[in-house]
Amino acid sequence: MNRQDEYSDLNASFRFSVLEFNALFTSLLEHFEIWAPQRYAARGRFSDADSIGYGPIHSPNEIVFDEKSHFSSKEAVFPVSETMFDLLGDEFVQAEDAQRDILVFARPCDINGIERLDDIFLRNGSVPDPYYQRRRERIRFVLMECAASFENCFCVSMSANRTDNYIAAIRWNSEHVLMRIRDKTLLSLVPDNASPAEFIPEFVEEDREPIGLPNGEKLEAAIRDGSLFEHDMWEEYTARCIACGRCNTHCPTCSCFSMLDIAPEPESGFGRRRRVWAGCHIDGFTNMAGGHAFRKDNGSRMRFKTMHKIHDFNARFGRHMCVGCGRCDDHCPEYIRFAHCIGKVTRLLESGDHE
Numbered sequence: 001m002n003r004q005d006e007y008s009d010l011n012a013s014f015r016f017s018v019l020e021f022n023a024l025f026t027s028l029l030e031h032f033e034i035w036a037p038q039r040y041a042a043r044g045r046f047s048d049a050d051s052i053g054y055g056p057i058h059s060p061n062e063i064v065f066d067e068k069s070h071f072s073s074k075e076a077v078f079p080v081s082e083t084m085f086d087l088l089g090d091e092f093v094q095a096e097d098a099q100r101d102i103l104v105f106a107r108p109c110d111i112n113g114i115e116r117l118d119d120i121f122l123r124n125g126s127v128p129d130p131y132y133q134r135r136r137e138r139i140r141f142v143l144m145e146c147a148a149s150f151e152n153c154f155c156v157s158m159s160a161n162r163t164d165n166y167i168a169a170i171r172w173n174s175e176h177v178l179m180r181i182r183d184k185t186l187l188s189l190v191p192d193n194a195s196p197a198e199f200i201p202e203f204v205e206e207d208r209e210p211i212g213l214p215n216g217e218k219l220e221a222a223i224r225d226g227s228l229f230e231h232d233m234w235e236e237y238t239a240r241c242i243a244c245g246r247c248n249t250h251c252p253t254c255s256c257f258s259m260l261d262i263a264p265e266p267e268s269g270f271g272r273r274r275r276v277w278a279g280c281h282i283d284g285f286t287n288m289a290g291g292h293a294f295r296k297d298n299g300s301r302m303r304f305k306t307m308h309k310i311h312d313f314n315a316r317f318g319r320h321m322c323v324g325c326g327r328c329d330d331h332c333p334e335y336i337r338f339a340h341c342i343g344k345v346t347r348l349l350e351s352g353d354h355e
């Protein structure tokens with residue numbers, strides 16, 4: 001009996017020594033491009049600070065298991081800068097995409113974050129975004145077990161602490177690796193002499209600092225009558241926010257982008273269209289032809305983001321956009337806490353002070 005028949009439910013768990021896992025990882029690299037959180041030395045927010053972000057890796061030693069990554073896994077499916085097409089004279093040439101499947105090591109909040117991006121890019125209009133879709137179809141997840149909250153996390157409050165969307169789950173320590181496998185290709189790579197184990201990934205069950213979400217009906221009513229939008233609570237953010245956009249770039253669910261064009265050169269006829277991340281906090285984001293701009297003050301940008309994350313998206317897709325990863329709070333240079341902003345809205349609606 002081969003291993004796939006033996007584990008026909010495709011829910012097999014194994015215990016690997018670190019050396020055995022390294023060997024399995026080498027086999028995985030033959031089938032997948034592998035993305036995981038990794039450390040970029042001296043590329044953090046201070047001159048001597050590291051940054052932990054996502055990119056392709058070639059060894060398990062590169063994976064940062066024990067810290068929350070600064071940037072999310074969304075870069076695997078929605079690059080910071082992406083060429084869409086080139087112009088060559090009268091010819092239009094769509095940018096090619098790689099063909100290999102991508103295995104992304106991610107925590108539950110980040111897998112849930114990519115599912116929110118799926119809503120935006122694949123289900124928000126009559127036609128899915130083809131650039132996102134072709135990359136998304138190649139992506140599979142390895143769940144990094146995340147059984148305890150990091151600082152500023154509130155994924156439980158946002159119902160984004162659990163996921164079933166993975167082909168393998170992993171629990172890592174310095175001695176051994178536990179792995180649950182639910183995919184035929186992965187299972188076929190496991191050596192016959194691998195040690196079976198009992199492993200079901202655990203999930204965070206409690207936030208360190210739970211937040212209370214606003215009552216949906218009260219929120220809807222306060223939006224409709226304008227009382228929340230006009231409330232002076234947003235002025236604090238006009239005073240404090242410096243529109244740096246870090247909260248947007250660190251967020252796993254912010255999906256806005258701008259088009260950047262290289263205009264066709266007169267002689268060669270070569271031109272290029274790219275899209276690059278943009279953010280609702282950044283100056284110029286709402287500029288329109290003719291010079292008009294919506295949301296000029298930073299408080300109204302904070303209000304827009306807040307409503308998008310905990311109201312508008314939910315009204316359209318039936319789940320909140322924010323997954324409670326806390327990265328916006330981790331990285332705001334002005335120590336603005338988005339979690340506290342949600343709490344303020346909740347308390348305002350409960351107290352009726354907005355009326």
Ligand code: SF4
Nearest residue numbers: 251322323325326328
């Ligand atoms: S809004 Fe903040 S907490 Fe929510 S998903 Fe984005 S970065 Fe994470």
Ligand code: SF4
Nearest residue numbers: 241242244245247332
């Ligand atoms: S990270 Fe903070 S200061 Fe920067 S745009 Fe976001 S809320 Fe404003």
